[in-house]
Amino acid sequence: MRRLLVIASLSFSFVTLYAGGFVSRNGQTITDSTNKVIQLKGVNLGGWLLWEGWIWGGGFTKESDIKNNLTKIAGENEVKQFHADVYRNFINENDIKAISELGLNVVRIPFNHRLFDSTYSTVNGWQIMDSLLYWCEKYHVYAVLDMHGAPGGQSGLFIADPVRPNLWKSQVWKQQTINLWMRIASRYRDRKIIAGYDLLNEPIPPKNQDLSELYNEIVKAIRTVDINHMLILEGSNFAKEFSFFTKLPDNNMMFSFHIYTWFGGEPREKLLEYSKLRERLDVPVWCGEWGENNYDVLQKTLDAFAMPVNGFSGWCFWTWKKVPNNYAALNAINVTTSWRDVITWCGQPSVKKMPGHDVAIAAMNEFRKAMRYENTNHDYRLGEMLKKDALR
Numbered sequence: 001m002r003r004l005l006v007i008a009s010l011s012f013s014f015v016t017l018y019a020g021g022f023v024s025r026n027g028q029t030i031t032d033s034t035n036k037v038i039q040l041k042g043v044n045l046g047g048w049l050l051w052e053g054w055i056w057g058g059g060f061t062k063e064s065d066i067k068n069n070l071t072k073i074a075g076e077n078e079v080k081q082f083h084a085d086v087y088r089n090f091i092n093e094n095d096i097k098a099i100s101e102l103g104l105n106v107v108r109i110p111f112n113h114r115l116f117d118s119t120y121s122t123v124n125g126w127q128i129m130d131s132l133l134y135w136c137e138k139y140h141v142y143a144v145l146d147m148h149g150a151p152g153g154q155s156g157l158f159i160a161d162p163v164r165p166n167l168w169k170s171q172v173w174k175q176q177t178i179n180l181w182m183r184i185a186s187r188y189r190d191r192k193i194i195a196g197y198d199l200l201n202e203p204i205p206p207k208n209q210d211l212s213e214l215y216n217e218i219v220k221a222i223r224t225v226d227i228n229h230m231l232i233l234e235g236s237n238f239a240k241e242f243s244f245f246t247k248l249p250d251n252n253m254m255f256s257f258h259i260y261t262w263f264g265g266e267p268r269e270k271l272l273e274y275s276k277l278r279e280r281l282d283v284p285v286w287c288g289e290w291g292e293n294n295y296d297v298l299q300k301t302l303d304a305f306a307m308p309v310n311g312f313s314g315w316c317f318w319t320w321k322k323v324p325n326n327y328a329a330l331n332a333i334n335v336t337t338s339w340r341d342v343i344t345w346c347g348q349p350s351v352k353k354m355p356g357h358d359v360a361i362a363a364m365n366e367f368r369k370a371m372r373y374e375n376t377n378h379d380y381r382l383g384e385m386l387k388k389d390a391l392r
Helices: 002-008 012-019 063-074 076-089 093-101 125-139 171-188 208-222 267-281 295-305 337-347 357-370 380-390
Strands: 024-026 029-031 040-044 106-112 142-149 194-198 230-234 253-259 285-291 314-318
Touching (some): 040 380, 093 125, 106 125, 125 142, 171 194, 208 230, 253 267, 267 295, 295 380, 337 357
Parallel strands (some): 040 106, 040 314, 194 230, 253 285
């Protein structure tokens, strides 16, 4: 009944858009419920449901280390409350409203599998995701659910919050990954605002065959409970390697690549191989992550995406908000030196001086306030670049 009331409260145009079906593959494109070809252009919600130290102003630190080391200096109860406050407030309704007003039509939601683990999370992860999807429906913004950290970790990098043995060396972790996707798909199989399920972020398997086999098992499991949603598969080697795909694991799917050009290279040239992938397997191709560069390179990347020969199904900028670094922050989280000291120590406790308890508590309170959208500083130059391309 609640879902019916939510749908009834939406505008007529929005109901018309979503009443007939789901976002789905149509050859090399994706279409909405009216069979109109669409492109998904939006932003990642990085640093929220999977913590990354650098987004918060520290180093390349994984979530479990941040939480464990914060506990050492601030205490378990304080960190439990902080954890809950981040989940509730790092992204809220104001963020989704602002994203919609920027002309963007999708958010990619990187989440840690721990979000749905009641023994780890201090809040109900399902309720957090439910609220986000409601805001997405309210402001007409599609959602892509991205398993950024699978059980065990799909790579040994901090972005996957890994443990030992990792996903690839444990049948238990693999089965937990499959089971979690089944739970997600079962719960959200009727939510048309979800554009797709991004099965594994930047997987780095021992062999590409390992990734193919796990993808096949996840796809098979999801399709037992959800035949509606589009599936999104990333290549190995940081979502760059797709040559091992000789056929599509599912008829209703698209591939997602990531592109960062920190070490040089012309964006147009780097994108050619993904355009060839689209043609080779007659499948939509989407850029799930790009960004973290100077304005000139960002604009060149947008221009390359827009080239008709590429035929991509859109892009998702990394990321919506962050503590400023060497590159432009779409929405800058303004933190104090105290917070930087705390978050940096969490990543280097053996080489940095441990902050005091009172300092840590004060710094955490400062971050609680600074992370909220209304307290960030918007980069209008970058925002206009994204908005202009989204409205092409």
